[in-house]
Amino acid sequence: MANAVIQIRDLVKEYDTVTALTGVSFDVKQGEILGLLGPNGAGKSTTMKILTSFISATSGAVTVDGLDLFANPIETRARIGYLPESTALYPDMVVWDYLVYCGEMRGFSREECHDRIRKLAGRVGLIEKLKEPIHTLSKGYKQRVGLAQALLHNPKIVILDEPTSGLDPNQIVEIRQLIKELGKDHTVILSTHILPEVRQTCDRIVIIHKGAKVADGSIEQLEGNLNDTHELVVGIAWDKDDRGEPLRQELAQIASVRKVSHSHGAALPIKHQVFEVDAKKDVRSEIAKWAADGGHAIIELRRRTLDLETIFQRITSEA
Amino acid sequence: MKQIWVIARRELASTFDSPIAYIAATVFLVATGLMFFFGIDGGQDFFEARQATLRPLFDSAPWVLAVILPAVTMRLVAEEKKTGTLELLVTLPVSDIKIIIGKLLGSMGFLVVALVLTMVFPAVVMSVGSPDVGAIIGGYIGLFLIGTTFLALGLMTSTWTHNQIVAFILGLLLCVFFWTATDALIKLAFDRPPVALRLLTFKTQFAAFAKGVVDIRNVVYFLTVTAVAVAASTYSLKSRNWR
Numbered sequence: 001m002a003n004a005v006i007q008i009r010d011l012v013k014e015y016d017t018v019t020a021l022t023g024v025s026f027d028v029k030q031g032e033i034l035g036l037l038g039p040n041g042a043g044k045s046t047t048m049k050i051l052t053s054f055i056s057a058t059s060g061a062v063t064v065d066g067l068d069l070f071a072n073p074i075e076t077r078a079r080i081g082y083l084p085e086s087t088a089l090y091p092d093m094v095v096w097d098y099l100v101y102c103g104e105m106r107g108f109s110r111e112e113c114h115d116r117i118r119k120l121a122g123r124v125g126l127i128e129k130l131k132e133p134i135h136t137l138s139k140g141y142k143q144r145v146g147l148a149q150a151l152l153h154n155p156k157i158v159i160l161d162e163p164t165s166g167l168d169p170n171q172i173v174e175i176r177q178l179i180k181e182l183g184k185d186h187t188v189i190l191s192t193h194i195l196p197e198v199r200q201t202c203d204r205i206v207i208i209h210k211g212a213k214v215a216d217g218s219i220e221q222l223e224g225n226l227n228d229t230h231e232l233v234v235g236i237a238w239d240k241d242d243r244g245e246p247l248r249q250e251l252a253q254i255a256s257v258r259k260v261s262h263s264h265g266a267a268l269p270i271k272h273q274v275f276e277v278d279a280k281k282d283v284r285s286e287i288a289k290w291a292a293d294g295g296h297a298i299i300e301l302r303r304r305t306l307d308l309e310t311i312f313q314r315i316t317s318e319a
Numbered sequence: 320m321k322q323i324w325v326i327a328r329r330e331l332a333s334t335f336d337s338p339i340a341y342i343a344a345t346v347f348l349v350a351t352g353l354m355f356f357f358g359i360d361g362g363q364d365f366f367e368a369r370q371a372t373l374r375p376l377f378d379s380a381p382w383v384l385a386v387i388l389p390a391v392t393m394r395l396v397a398e399e400k401k402t403g404t405l406e407l408l409v410t411l412p413v414s415d416i417k418i419i420i421g422k423l424l425g426s427m428g429f430l431v432v433a434l435v436l437t438m439v440f441p442a443v444v445m446s447v448g449s450p451d452v453g454a455i456i457g458g459y460i461g462l463f464l465i466g467t468t469f470l471a472l473g474l475m476t477s478t479w480t481h482n483q484i485v486a487f488i489l490g491l492l493l494c495v496f497f498w499t500a501t502d503a504l505i506k507l508a509f510d511r512p513p514v515a516l517r518l519l520t521f522k523t524q525f526a527a528f529a530k531g532v533v534d535i536r537n538v539v540y541f542l543t544v545t546a547v548a549v550a551a552s553t554y555s556l557k558s559r560n561w562r
Contacts, residue, residue, distance in 0.1 A: 052408060052410040053409075054406055054409060054410050054559070055559055055560055056560040074412045074413070074414060075412070077410055077411060077412040079413040080410075082407070084403065084406045084407060084410075086403035086406070087401030088402045088404040088407060089404065089407075089408065090329075090333070090404060092333055092336045092337075095330075100331055101325060102411070104321065104322075104325045105322055105325055105411045105412075105413060106411065106412060107321070107322075107412070134383050149407070172459075199437075
């Protein structure tokens, strides 16, 4: 992939008795927000731990910003900001001192650290907490401190492992907004199993299941790939109280239609009946023609789309 | 190099943020004081000896250091493993050996403070007589070296586990073993222990320091054992990669 800032090739990780990754390959483009999805134990965190050099791989190759990760672990770590799942911080330290410590560990002078912290504190919403001991902070603020240390050196790549886990709904919205903003200046890899989060924040998704990549693409692409069943939702105006049985029978006569089932009836804004049509091909034009010929008013005619949860479920259950 | 000092500074601050440091320092001062003044480890009573010497202190202090220093080092890596902060630390652009050296240097800060506290003993001795200052300095150099070696051994056991108590017990056993058990075992095994074997024990290597003699061979010995423990700690920290 042109413009790839991370290239992962045939990544394998074997623990004593378990193979966590069985040969995963994908690229991450510059400025992309990539969602790494998968059920618990699928291999997401293992992938992230390898990318951040916390653990090494059994085999495979990873290039970060043109550098071989395994040959240059220190240099690649300098290009990455990492928020681990646990967001473990030193509870005895004051937020300010902790961020200075992280900055100095990344090679900045104290003055540079102070400047960077001041600039960053507003962005991550930490201004009023900078002088407080970490052990007194709520989970949401601890998460912000974790994010601040990950962004302090303005890294090219930001890796966030379950960044909103354990946060309250308001905090989740704020952190998601922040992640979206990060995508303007950084390449972001985000691991989560909260699917709405992916829809709201990610440009692309890689789904890992049982240690293997089972899907890769934008949400729209994944929806398109799976939407080959030609299921339609058809609403027809009908003022009788017979659940539209004559309509169902007529719809079932249309060529290529396999099955028509009654979904529900509704009275507003026009009394109508809704059917689910399963066909061998897209029969929307045939239904429109049937309705016109029969003098039926179509209230609703749409292709049934799969939500991300269904996509995820199908992919991970098929694999 | 800067990263080592940053880690050392944090570790020192964190050590004195915990009550263990104060308890350990108090135990060290009280225990060495009792042994120094009253010879309760079987040594000579300072008041009866009527000699202006710190020999009783240098004879007894390694015992106490072998017990208290593993209590100071037990948290160094074990706590980071348990709380998860190790993941963030080792994913910073810093090598594992720098992390280990930084942590060792930080804990050495405690050792220096503990040894400075015992300066009250030479002050007492100097107030009642004229001790050999060179011997006192030599003894303190010896205590600093053997203390550093104990710290390195304690740090090594702290990398083996995420349980601080287990790290402490293993560190204690290792320090006490090297201080006294090796000597006892060699004497038990041989009627006339070979010189080469006797030279391997901490007690033999420390004996010259206790007399105030700084022999470069003894210095190299303790530095070598410390370096081996640092290397083993680094290896243990790295082992996360192939587990």
